[in-house]
Amino acid sequence: MYAKKDFSFTTLGKTFIINFPHQNDKKSVLFLVILTDAIKDKYVDYIEDITRTFNSINLFFKSAYDSESVSLNLLEIIDKTPSKLLVKTKKWKLPFCVDEEFTKDISLFFKGNQQHLDLYLTKFFDLKFRFVFYGFLPGFPYLSGLPIDMAIARKSIPNNLTLKGSVAIGGDQVGIYPQNSPGGWHVIGNCPVSIIDFSSADLSIINPGDQVRFYKISKPEYQDVLEAIRTNSAHPYLKTLIDD
Protein backbone atom coordinates (compact mmCIF):
# COMPACT_ATOMS: atom_id res chain seq x y z
CA MET A 1 0.00 0.00 0.00
CA TYR A 2 1.09 3.57 -0.63
CA ALA A 3 2.27 6.24 1.76
CA LYS A 4 2.36 9.96 1.00
CA LYS A 5 6.14 9.86 0.58
CA ASP A 6 5.78 7.41 -2.32
CA PHE A 7 4.42 10.17 -4.56
CA SER A 8 6.56 12.61 -6.53
CA PHE A 9 5.76 15.12 -9.28
CA THR A 10 7.24 16.01 -12.66
CA THR A 11 6.05 18.04 -15.64
CA LEU A 12 6.00 17.38 -19.36
CA GLY A 13 4.86 20.66 -20.93
CA LYS A 14 1.16 21.07 -20.24
CA THR A 15 1.05 17.56 -18.74
CA PHE A 16 1.55 17.25 -14.99
CA ILE A 17 2.78 13.83 -13.88
CA ILE A 18 2.25 12.14 -10.51
CA ASN A 19 4.80 9.34 -10.08
CA PHE A 20 4.65 6.41 -7.66
CA PRO A 21 6.10 2.90 -7.51
CA HIS A 22 4.27 0.16 -9.44
CA GLN A 23 2.44 -2.14 -7.02
CA ASN A 24 0.40 -5.10 -8.16
CA ASP A 25 -1.69 -5.95 -5.09
CA LYS A 26 -5.44 -5.45 -5.17
CA LYS A 27 -5.48 -2.82 -2.42
CA SER A 28 -2.93 -0.62 -4.18
CA VAL A 29 -4.62 -0.99 -7.56
CA LEU A 30 -8.00 0.04 -6.13
CA PHE A 31 -6.52 2.91 -4.11
CA LEU A 32 -5.13 4.38 -7.34
CA VAL A 33 -8.55 4.04 -8.99
CA ILE A 34 -10.11 6.08 -6.15
CA LEU A 35 -7.26 8.59 -6.17
CA THR A 36 -7.50 9.11 -9.93
CA ASP A 37 -11.25 9.74 -9.62
CA ALA A 38 -10.72 12.23 -6.78
CA ILE A 39 -8.11 14.13 -8.79
CA LYS A 40 -10.36 14.11 -11.84
CA ASP A 41 -13.24 15.58 -9.80
CA LYS A 42 -11.05 18.38 -8.53
CA TYR A 43 -9.52 19.31 -11.91
CA VAL A 44 -12.27 18.41 -14.37
CA ASP A 45 -12.69 22.01 -15.56
CA TYR A 46 -8.98 22.56 -16.11
CA ILE A 47 -7.93 19.40 -17.90
CA GLU A 48 -8.47 17.83 -21.32
CA ASP A 49 -7.81 14.38 -19.99
CA ILE A 50 -6.45 12.33 -17.12
CA THR A 51 -4.59 9.10 -17.86
CA ARG A 52 -2.97 6.29 -15.94
CA THR A 53 0.01 4.06 -16.39
CA PHE A 54 1.28 1.45 -13.94
CA ASN A 55 3.38 4.03 -12.10
CA SER A 56 1.85 7.41 -12.94
CA ILE A 57 -1.29 9.54 -13.10
CA ASN A 58 -1.10 12.17 -15.84
CA LEU A 59 -3.08 15.42 -15.94
CA PHE A 60 -3.35 16.97 -19.41
CA PHE A 61 -4.05 20.63 -18.62
CA LYS A 62 -5.90 22.84 -21.11
CA SER A 63 -3.50 25.72 -20.54
CA ALA A 64 -0.46 26.71 -18.51
CA TYR A 65 -0.68 25.92 -14.81
CA ASP A 66 1.20 26.72 -11.62
CA SER A 67 2.95 23.46 -10.81
CA GLU A 68 3.64 24.47 -7.19
CA SER A 69 0.03 25.02 -6.26
CA VAL A 70 -1.01 21.90 -8.20
CA SER A 71 1.56 19.89 -6.21
CA LEU A 72 0.22 21.23 -2.90
CA ASN A 73 -3.39 20.50 -3.87
CA LEU A 74 -2.50 16.99 -4.97
CA LEU A 75 -0.66 16.18 -1.74
CA GLU A 76 -3.80 17.23 0.10
CA ILE A 77 -5.98 14.98 -2.09
CA ILE A 78 -3.56 12.05 -1.61
CA ASP A 79 -3.73 12.65 2.15
CA LYS A 80 -7.52 12.72 2.21
CA THR A 81 -8.12 9.72 -0.07
CA PRO A 82 -9.27 6.81 2.07
CA SER A 83 -7.42 3.58 1.49
CA LYS A 84 -10.36 1.35 2.38
CA LEU A 85 -13.20 2.76 0.32
CA LEU A 86 -15.35 0.23 -1.47
CA VAL A 87 -14.83 0.45 -5.24
CA LYS A 88 -17.55 -0.83 -7.51
CA THR A 89 -15.70 -2.93 -10.02
CA LYS A 90 -17.01 -5.29 -12.65
CA LYS A 91 -15.94 -8.78 -13.63
CA TRP A 92 -15.29 -9.74 -17.24
CA LYS A 93 -14.65 -13.06 -18.93
CA LEU A 94 -13.02 -13.20 -22.33
CA PRO A 95 -12.99 -16.15 -24.74
CA PHE A 96 -9.44 -17.12 -25.55
CA CYS A 97 -8.17 -19.51 -28.19
CA VAL A 98 -4.75 -21.12 -27.79
CA ASP A 99 -4.88 -23.22 -30.95
CA GLU A 100 -1.39 -23.81 -32.32
CA GLU A 101 -2.10 -21.26 -35.06
CA PHE A 102 -1.93 -18.54 -32.37
CA THR A 103 0.85 -19.90 -30.15
CA LYS A 104 3.82 -19.80 -32.54
CA ASP A 105 5.50 -16.95 -30.61
CA ILE A 106 5.26 -18.56 -27.20
CA SER A 107 6.11 -21.97 -28.62
CA LEU A 108 9.31 -20.50 -30.03
CA PHE A 109 10.04 -18.97 -26.63
CA PHE A 110 9.76 -22.44 -25.06
CA LYS A 111 11.89 -23.82 -27.90
CA GLY A 112 9.08 -26.10 -29.01
CA ASN A 113 8.72 -27.81 -25.62
CA GLN A 114 4.99 -28.63 -25.64
CA GLN A 115 4.92 -29.62 -21.96
CA HIS A 116 6.30 -26.25 -20.82
CA LEU A 117 3.90 -24.43 -23.13
CA ASP A 118 0.86 -26.36 -21.88
CA LEU A 119 1.86 -25.78 -18.25
CA TYR A 120 2.28 -22.04 -18.88
CA LEU A 121 -1.15 -21.76 -20.54
CA THR A 122 -2.84 -23.87 -17.85
CA LYS A 123 -1.49 -21.50 -15.20
CA PHE A 124 -2.57 -18.52 -17.30
CA PHE A 125 -6.21 -19.68 -17.43
CA ASP A 126 -6.27 -19.83 -13.61
CA LEU A 127 -5.20 -16.21 -13.20
CA LYS A 128 -7.37 -13.20 -12.36
CA PHE A 129 -6.17 -9.94 -13.87
CA ARG A 130 -7.01 -6.35 -13.13
CA PHE A 131 -7.38 -3.80 -15.87
CA VAL A 132 -5.16 -0.78 -15.19
CA PHE A 133 -5.17 1.47 -18.29
CA TYR A 134 -5.37 1.79 -22.08
CA GLY A 135 -2.23 2.84 -23.94
CA PHE A 136 0.07 2.11 -26.91
CA LEU A 137 -2.83 1.78 -29.40
CA PRO A 138 -6.49 2.92 -29.17
CA GLY A 139 -8.20 0.35 -26.94
CA PHE A 140 -5.02 -1.58 -26.03
CA PRO A 141 -5.62 -2.72 -22.42
CA TYR A 142 -2.79 -3.13 -19.93
CA LEU A 143 -3.63 -5.86 -17.40
CA SER A 144 -1.78 -6.48 -14.17
CA GLY A 145 -1.69 -9.73 -12.23
CA LEU A 146 0.84 -11.88 -14.06
CA PRO A 147 3.11 -13.46 -11.41
CA ILE A 148 6.72 -12.45 -11.84
CA ASP A 149 7.78 -16.07 -12.47
CA MET A 150 5.55 -16.02 -15.58
CA ALA A 151 6.98 -12.74 -16.89
CA ILE A 152 8.56 -12.86 -20.35
CA ALA A 153 10.88 -10.04 -21.49
CA ARG A 154 9.97 -8.16 -24.68
CA LYS A 155 11.57 -9.32 -27.91
CA SER A 156 14.75 -7.46 -28.77
CA ILE A 157 13.46 -7.03 -32.33
CA PRO A 158 9.70 -6.38 -32.66
CA ASN A 159 7.45 -8.33 -35.05
CA ASN A 160 6.34 -6.52 -38.16
CA LEU A 161 2.85 -7.85 -37.64
CA THR A 162 1.04 -8.87 -34.49
CA LEU A 163 -2.54 -9.84 -35.32
CA LYS A 164 -5.67 -8.18 -34.02
CA GLY A 165 -6.93 -10.01 -30.92
CA SER A 166 -3.48 -11.28 -29.93
CA VAL A 167 -3.14 -11.68 -26.18
CA ALA A 168 0.50 -10.96 -25.44
CA ILE A 169 3.02 -10.79 -22.60
CA GLY A 170 5.54 -7.94 -22.19
CA GLY A 171 7.47 -8.35 -18.97
CA ASP A 172 4.83 -8.90 -16.29
CA GLN A 173 2.25 -6.92 -18.30
CA VAL A 174 -0.54 -8.55 -20.31
CA GLY A 175 -2.17 -6.79 -23.27
CA ILE A 176 -4.62 -7.45 -26.11
CA TYR A 177 -3.89 -6.03 -29.58
CA PRO A 178 -7.01 -4.14 -30.78
CA GLN A 179 -5.74 -4.03 -34.37
CA ASN A 180 -2.98 -5.48 -36.54
CA SER A 181 0.21 -3.72 -35.57
CA PRO A 182 3.96 -4.17 -35.21
CA GLY A 183 4.62 -5.43 -31.69
CA GLY A 184 7.42 -6.60 -29.44
CA TRP A 185 5.46 -8.74 -26.98
CA HIS A 186 5.19 -12.54 -26.98
CA VAL A 187 1.78 -13.68 -28.26
CA ILE A 188 0.22 -16.58 -26.35
CA GLY A 189 -3.17 -16.83 -28.07
CA ASN A 190 -6.07 -14.89 -29.56
CA CYS A 191 -9.23 -13.32 -28.14
CA PRO A 192 -11.84 -12.82 -30.92
CA VAL A 193 -13.90 -10.24 -28.98
CA SER A 194 -13.04 -6.52 -29.27
CA ILE A 195 -12.56 -4.73 -25.96
CA ILE A 196 -13.73 -1.38 -27.38
CA ASP A 197 -15.76 -0.70 -30.51
CA PHE A 198 -15.00 2.94 -31.27
CA SER A 199 -17.68 3.08 -33.96
CA SER A 200 -20.35 2.29 -31.36
CA ALA A 201 -21.97 5.15 -29.48
CA ASP A 202 -21.97 3.11 -26.32
CA LEU A 203 -18.46 2.73 -25.04
CA SER A 204 -19.40 0.34 -22.26
CA ILE A 205 -15.97 -0.89 -21.60
CA ILE A 206 -13.66 -2.43 -19.10
CA ASN A 207 -12.77 0.24 -16.54
CA PRO A 208 -9.73 0.64 -14.28
CA GLY A 209 -9.92 -1.78 -11.36
CA ASP A 210 -12.20 -4.26 -13.16
CA GLN A 211 -11.35 -7.95 -12.98
CA VAL A 212 -10.59 -9.85 -16.18
CA ARG A 213 -10.36 -13.63 -16.68
CA PHE A 214 -9.75 -15.69 -19.80
CA TYR A 215 -11.49 -18.96 -20.63
CA LYS A 216 -10.48 -21.49 -23.22
CA ILE A 217 -12.35 -21.94 -26.51
CA SER A 218 -11.59 -24.29 -29.38
CA LYS A 219 -10.66 -23.26 -32.91
CA PRO A 220 -14.17 -24.06 -34.32
CA GLU A 221 -15.73 -22.05 -31.47
CA TYR A 222 -13.33 -19.20 -32.24
CA GLN A 223 -14.50 -19.24 -35.89
CA ASP A 224 -18.14 -19.24 -34.71
CA VAL A 225 -17.55 -16.12 -32.61
CA LEU A 226 -15.86 -14.32 -35.50
CA GLU A 227 -18.78 -15.26 -37.76
CA ALA A 228 -21.29 -14.01 -35.17
CA ILE A 229 -19.43 -10.69 -34.98
CA ARG A 230 -19.30 -10.43 -38.78
CA THR A 231 -23.02 -11.06 -39.19
CA ASN A 232 -23.89 -9.04 -36.10
CA SER A 233 -25.73 -11.96 -34.53
CA ALA A 234 -25.89 -13.25 -30.98
CA HIS A 235 -23.41 -15.70 -29.51
CA PRO A 236 -23.03 -16.73 -25.85
CA TYR A 237 -19.30 -15.97 -25.95
CA LEU A 238 -20.01 -12.36 -26.87
CA LYS A 239 -21.44 -11.84 -23.43
CA THR A 240 -18.29 -10.83 -21.59
CA LEU A 241 -19.68 -9.16 -18.48
CA ILE A 242 -20.24 -11.49 -15.53
CA ASP A 243 -23.46 -10.70 -13.65
CA ASP A 244 -23.17 -10.12 -9.92
Next chain:
Amino acid sequence: MIEVLDAGFYTSIQDQGRKGHRHLGVPVSGAMDQKAFELAHALFGEQLHSSIIECTLIGPKLLFHERCSLVLTGAIMEAWLNEKPLKNNTPIHVLAGDELKLGRVLSGLRTYIKINKPLILPAILGSTSFYSPITKSAYLKSGIHLFWMKNDRIKEHSNSNSKLRWDDSYLTDQNIYAEKGPEFALLSDEQKKLLFKNIFKVEKQSRMGYRIGSAFETEPVSMLSGAIRPGTVQITSSGVLLIAGFDGQVTGGYPRILQLTEQAMNVMFQKKEGDTVFFKFYDKLHQKEL
Protein backbone atom coordinates in the same frame (compact mmCIF):
# COMPACT_ATOMS: atom_id res chain seq x y z
CA MET B 1 -19.05 20.88 -52.85
CA ILE B 2 -15.41 20.08 -53.54
CA GLU B 3 -14.32 17.28 -55.85
CA VAL B 4 -10.92 15.85 -55.02
CA LEU B 5 -9.41 15.36 -58.50
CA ASP B 6 -6.04 14.33 -57.15
CA ALA B 7 -5.44 13.88 -53.41
CA GLY B 8 -1.73 14.75 -53.49
CA PHE B 9 0.97 13.03 -51.46
CA TYR B 10 -0.65 12.83 -48.01
CA THR B 11 -3.69 15.02 -47.47
CA SER B 12 -6.00 14.71 -44.48
CA ILE B 13 -8.79 16.50 -42.65
CA GLN B 14 -7.88 17.95 -39.25
CA ASP B 15 -9.76 19.94 -36.63
CA GLN B 16 -9.15 20.88 -32.99
CA GLY B 17 -8.42 17.21 -32.25
CA ARG B 18 -9.87 14.26 -30.38
CA LYS B 19 -9.29 15.68 -26.91
CA GLY B 20 -10.48 13.80 -23.85
CA HIS B 21 -9.90 10.26 -25.17
CA ARG B 22 -6.27 9.66 -24.31
CA HIS B 23 -7.41 7.49 -21.40
CA LEU B 24 -8.74 5.07 -24.05
CA GLY B 25 -5.36 5.07 -25.78
CA VAL B 26 -6.59 7.40 -28.54
CA PRO B 27 -4.08 10.01 -29.80
CA VAL B 28 -5.27 13.61 -29.83
CA SER B 29 -4.69 14.21 -33.59
CA GLY B 30 -5.41 17.67 -35.06
CA ALA B 31 -3.25 20.00 -37.16
CA MET B 32 0.50 19.36 -36.87
CA ASP B 33 1.12 23.13 -37.29
CA GLN B 34 -1.20 24.74 -34.73
CA LYS B 35 -0.01 28.24 -35.65
CA ALA B 36 -1.08 27.81 -39.28
CA PHE B 37 -4.36 26.24 -38.10
CA GLU B 38 -5.11 29.22 -35.84
CA LEU B 39 -4.09 31.73 -38.50
CA ALA B 40 -6.40 30.15 -41.09
CA HIS B 41 -9.36 30.63 -38.75
CA ALA B 42 -8.31 34.12 -37.75
CA LEU B 43 -8.07 35.22 -41.39
CA PHE B 44 -11.79 34.44 -41.74
CA GLY B 45 -12.54 35.97 -38.35
CA GLU B 46 -13.76 32.60 -37.04
CA GLN B 47 -13.65 32.04 -33.30
CA LEU B 48 -14.70 28.39 -33.38
CA HIS B 49 -12.44 25.80 -34.87
CA SER B 50 -13.63 23.86 -37.89
CA SER B 51 -12.32 21.09 -40.12
CA ILE B 52 -9.49 22.09 -42.42
CA ILE B 53 -7.40 20.32 -45.04
CA GLU B 54 -3.78 19.46 -44.17
CA CYS B 55 -1.52 18.87 -47.19
CA THR B 56 1.94 17.31 -47.02
CA LEU B 57 4.88 17.68 -49.45
CA ILE B 58 2.75 17.64 -52.62
CA GLY B 59 -0.70 19.20 -52.46
CA PRO B 60 -4.04 18.14 -53.99
CA LYS B 61 -5.97 19.24 -57.05
CA LEU B 62 -9.48 20.33 -56.07
CA LEU B 63 -12.46 21.26 -58.28
CA PHE B 64 -15.01 23.56 -56.64
CA HIS B 65 -18.63 22.97 -57.65
CA GLU B 66 -19.97 25.89 -55.61
CA ARG B 67 -18.64 29.25 -54.68
CA CYS B 68 -16.87 29.93 -51.41
CA SER B 69 -13.75 31.61 -50.10
CA LEU B 70 -10.50 29.93 -49.23
CA VAL B 71 -7.13 30.67 -47.73
CA LEU B 72 -3.80 28.84 -47.64
CA THR B 73 -1.58 28.91 -44.54
CA GLY B 74 1.48 27.05 -43.26
CA ALA B 75 4.11 25.76 -45.68
CA ILE B 76 4.50 27.52 -49.00
CA MET B 77 3.56 25.23 -51.89
CA GLU B 78 3.31 25.95 -55.58
CA ALA B 79 -0.33 27.03 -55.84
CA TRP B 80 -2.64 28.07 -58.64
CA LEU B 81 -6.31 28.92 -58.94
CA ASN B 82 -7.16 28.28 -62.61
CA GLU B 83 -3.48 28.65 -63.55
CA LYS B 84 -3.22 31.94 -61.64
CA PRO B 85 -0.56 31.79 -58.90
CA LEU B 86 -1.81 32.10 -55.31
CA LYS B 87 -0.21 33.56 -52.22
CA ASN B 88 -0.44 32.20 -48.69
CA ASN B 89 -2.34 33.97 -45.90
CA THR B 90 -4.57 35.85 -48.35
CA PRO B 91 -8.27 34.88 -48.52
CA ILE B 92 -9.67 34.69 -52.05
CA HIS B 93 -13.08 34.12 -53.63
CA VAL B 94 -13.62 30.88 -55.50
CA LEU B 95 -16.41 30.38 -58.06
CA ALA B 96 -18.18 27.22 -59.19
CA GLY B 97 -15.92 25.48 -61.72
CA ASP B 98 -12.70 26.91 -60.33
CA GLU B 99 -9.78 24.56 -59.92
CA LEU B 100 -7.27 24.82 -57.10
CA LYS B 101 -3.98 23.11 -57.76
CA LEU B 102 -1.22 22.74 -55.20
CA GLY B 103 2.13 21.43 -56.40
CA ARG B 104 5.41 20.77 -54.65
CA VAL B 105 6.31 22.32 -51.34
CA LEU B 106 8.78 25.21 -51.58
CA SER B 107 9.29 26.08 -47.92
CA GLY B 108 8.17 23.99 -44.93
CA LEU B 109 6.21 20.73 -45.29
CA ARG B 110 2.53 21.13 -44.35
CA THR B 111 0.12 23.54 -46.03
CA TYR B 112 -3.43 24.13 -44.82
CA ILE B 113 -6.44 24.85 -47.02
CA LYS B 114 -9.30 26.46 -45.14
CA ILE B 115 -12.63 27.28 -46.71
CA ASN B 116 -15.20 29.54 -45.09
CA LYS B 117 -17.88 26.80 -45.04
CA PRO B 118 -18.43 24.05 -42.48
CA LEU B 119 -17.49 20.74 -44.11
CA ILE B 120 -19.83 17.82 -43.46
CA LEU B 121 -17.74 15.02 -42.04
CA PRO B 122 -18.44 12.27 -39.52
CA ALA B 123 -17.24 13.21 -36.04
CA ILE B 124 -15.95 10.18 -34.15
CA LEU B 125 -15.20 10.66 -30.45
CA GLY B 126 -15.95 14.35 -30.96
CA SER B 127 -13.57 15.02 -33.83
CA THR B 128 -13.43 14.83 -37.63
CA SER B 129 -9.64 14.51 -37.64
CA PHE B 130 -8.45 11.62 -39.77
CA TYR B 131 -6.73 8.89 -37.79
CA SER B 132 -6.93 5.26 -38.82
CA PRO B 133 -8.45 3.03 -37.52
CA ILE B 134 -10.65 5.44 -35.52
CA THR B 135 -11.65 6.93 -38.88
CA LYS B 136 -11.94 4.70 -41.97
CA SER B 137 -9.00 6.26 -43.73
CA ALA B 138 -5.88 8.13 -42.64
CA TYR B 139 -5.82 10.33 -45.75
CA LEU B 140 -8.09 11.76 -48.45
CA LYS B 141 -8.49 9.66 -51.58
CA SER B 142 -8.71 10.92 -55.14
CA GLY B 143 -12.22 11.00 -56.56
CA ILE B 144 -14.11 11.69 -53.34
CA HIS B 145 -16.39 14.68 -52.75
CA LEU B 146 -16.42 16.98 -49.74
CA PHE B 147 -19.76 18.63 -48.99
CA TRP B 148 -20.50 21.63 -46.83
CA MET B 149 -23.53 22.87 -44.95
CA LYS B 150 -25.93 24.95 -46.99
CA ASN B 151 -28.00 27.83 -45.66
CA ASP B 152 -25.40 28.34 -43.06
CA ARG B 153 -25.11 32.03 -42.52
CA ILE B 154 -21.40 32.42 -42.79
CA LYS B 155 -20.41 35.87 -43.81
CA GLU B 156 -18.42 36.27 -46.97
CA HIS B 157 -14.93 37.25 -46.05
CA SER B 158 -14.37 40.95 -45.97
CA ASN B 159 -11.04 42.60 -45.77
CA SER B 160 -11.53 43.20 -42.07
CA ASN B 161 -8.74 40.84 -41.17
CA SER B 162 -6.32 41.91 -43.83
CA LYS B 163 -4.41 43.87 -41.23
CA LEU B 164 -3.75 40.68 -39.28
CA ARG B 165 -0.01 40.34 -38.84
CA TRP B 166 1.67 37.06 -39.44
CA ASP B 167 5.24 35.94 -39.63
CA ASP B 168 6.21 32.93 -41.72
CA SER B 169 9.90 33.02 -40.78
CA TYR B 170 9.29 29.99 -38.54
CA LEU B 171 9.16 27.85 -41.68
CA THR B 172 12.92 28.23 -42.14
CA ASP B 173 13.86 28.53 -38.46
CA GLN B 174 16.22 25.76 -37.33
CA ASN B 175 16.02 26.39 -33.58
CA ILE B 176 13.85 23.96 -31.66
CA TYR B 177 13.22 25.15 -28.09
CA ALA B 178 12.61 22.50 -25.48
CA GLU B 179 12.27 21.99 -21.73
CA LYS B 180 13.91 19.12 -19.90
CA GLY B 181 11.83 15.94 -19.86
CA PRO B 182 11.30 13.69 -16.81
CA GLU B 183 14.24 11.39 -17.71
CA PHE B 184 16.67 14.11 -18.89
CA ALA B 185 19.05 13.13 -16.06
CA LEU B 186 19.72 9.75 -17.71
CA LEU B 187 21.94 11.52 -20.26
CA SER B 188 25.63 11.86 -19.43
CA ASP B 189 26.99 15.38 -18.80
CA GLU B 190 28.74 15.25 -22.17
CA GLN B 191 25.51 14.22 -23.94
CA LYS B 192 23.55 17.00 -22.19
CA LYS B 193 26.07 19.53 -23.49
CA LEU B 194 26.15 18.14 -27.03
CA LEU B 195 22.36 17.88 -27.22
CA PHE B 196 22.19 21.68 -27.20
CA LYS B 197 25.21 22.13 -29.44
CA ASN B 198 25.14 19.55 -32.21
CA ILE B 199 23.20 19.76 -35.46
CA PHE B 200 20.56 17.04 -35.97
CA LYS B 201 19.06 15.68 -39.16
CA VAL B 202 15.46 14.48 -39.67
CA GLU B 203 15.63 10.86 -40.86
CA LYS B 204 11.92 10.11 -41.11
CA GLN B 205 8.68 11.89 -40.38
CA SER B 206 4.95 11.26 -40.32
CA ARG B 207 1.99 12.57 -38.35
CA MET B 208 2.90 9.96 -35.72
CA GLY B 209 6.26 11.55 -35.12
CA TYR B 210 9.79 12.40 -36.16
CA ARG B 211 12.89 10.21 -36.09
CA ILE B 212 16.22 11.93 -35.67
CA GLY B 213 19.61 10.25 -35.47
CA SER B 214 22.14 11.06 -32.77
CA ALA B 215 25.38 9.54 -31.56
CA PHE B 216 24.08 9.43 -27.98
CA GLU B 217 24.12 5.79 -26.99
CA THR B 218 22.45 5.31 -23.64
CA GLU B 219 22.23 2.45 -21.18
CA PRO B 220 19.15 0.39 -22.05
CA VAL B 221 16.64 0.99 -19.26
CA SER B 222 13.68 -1.26 -18.65
CA MET B 223 11.02 1.38 -18.12
CA LEU B 224 7.34 0.94 -17.59
CA SER B 225 5.44 2.87 -20.26
CA GLY B 226 5.01 6.56 -19.44
CA ALA B 227 2.74 9.33 -20.73
CA ILE B 228 3.67 10.96 -24.04
CA ARG B 229 2.21 14.10 -25.62
CA PRO B 230 2.91 15.85 -28.95
CA GLY B 231 6.42 17.28 -28.75
CA THR B 232 7.79 14.72 -26.27
CA VAL B 233 11.32 13.61 -27.26
CA GLN B 234 12.29 10.05 -26.29
CA ILE B 235 15.70 8.49 -26.80
CA THR B 236 16.31 4.83 -27.64
CA SER B 237 19.39 3.03 -26.33
CA SER B 238 20.97 3.24 -29.78
CA GLY B 239 20.57 7.02 -29.72
CA VAL B 240 17.56 7.55 -31.97
CA LEU B 241 15.51 10.58 -30.93
CA LEU B 242 11.75 10.05 -31.33
CA ILE B 243 9.61 13.21 -31.31
CA ALA B 244 5.90 12.45 -30.83
CA GLY B 245 3.57 14.06 -33.38
CA PHE B 246 -0.16 14.70 -33.04
CA ASP B 247 -0.98 11.09 -34.05
CA GLY B 248 1.69 9.78 -31.71
CA GLN B 249 1.02 7.07 -29.15
CA VAL B 250 -0.29 8.23 -25.76
CA THR B 251 2.30 6.11 -23.93
CA GLY B 252 5.93 5.29 -24.68
CA GLY B 253 8.60 3.07 -23.19
CA TYR B 254 11.79 5.09 -23.78
CA PRO B 255 13.32 7.81 -21.58
CA ARG B 256 11.65 11.20 -22.16
CA ILE B 257 14.56 13.61 -22.35
CA LEU B 258 12.90 16.75 -23.77
CA GLN B 259 9.52 18.40 -24.26
CA LEU B 260 9.26 20.88 -27.15
CA THR B 261 7.54 24.18 -26.43
CA GLU B 262 4.22 24.78 -28.21
CA GLN B 263 5.90 27.18 -30.64
CA ALA B 264 8.80 24.81 -31.26
CA MET B 265 6.34 22.12 -32.34
CA ASN B 266 5.10 24.36 -35.18
CA VAL B 267 8.71 24.82 -36.31
CA MET B 268 9.59 21.13 -35.94
CA PHE B 269 6.52 19.74 -37.68
CA GLN B 270 7.20 21.87 -40.77
CA LYS B 271 10.53 20.05 -41.23
CA LYS B 272 10.90 17.34 -43.84
CA GLU B 273 13.27 14.42 -44.22
CA GLY B 274 16.86 15.65 -44.58
CA ASP B 275 16.20 19.01 -42.87
CA THR B 276 18.51 19.94 -39.98
CA VAL B 277 17.72 21.44 -36.57
CA PHE B 278 19.37 22.61 -33.33
CA PHE B 279 17.85 22.02 -29.92
CA LYS B 280 17.78 25.08 -27.66
CA PHE B 281 17.17 24.93 -23.95
CA TYR B 282 13.98 26.70 -22.90
CA ASP B 283 14.13 27.86 -19.30
CA LYS B 284 10.54 27.58 -18.14
CA LEU B 285 11.13 29.25 -14.79
CA HIS B 286 12.46 32.38 -16.41
CA GLN B 287 10.17 32.18 -19.45
CA LYS B 288 13.13 32.81 -21.64
CA GLU B 289 14.32 31.13 -24.77
CA LEU B 290 18.03 31.02 -23.92
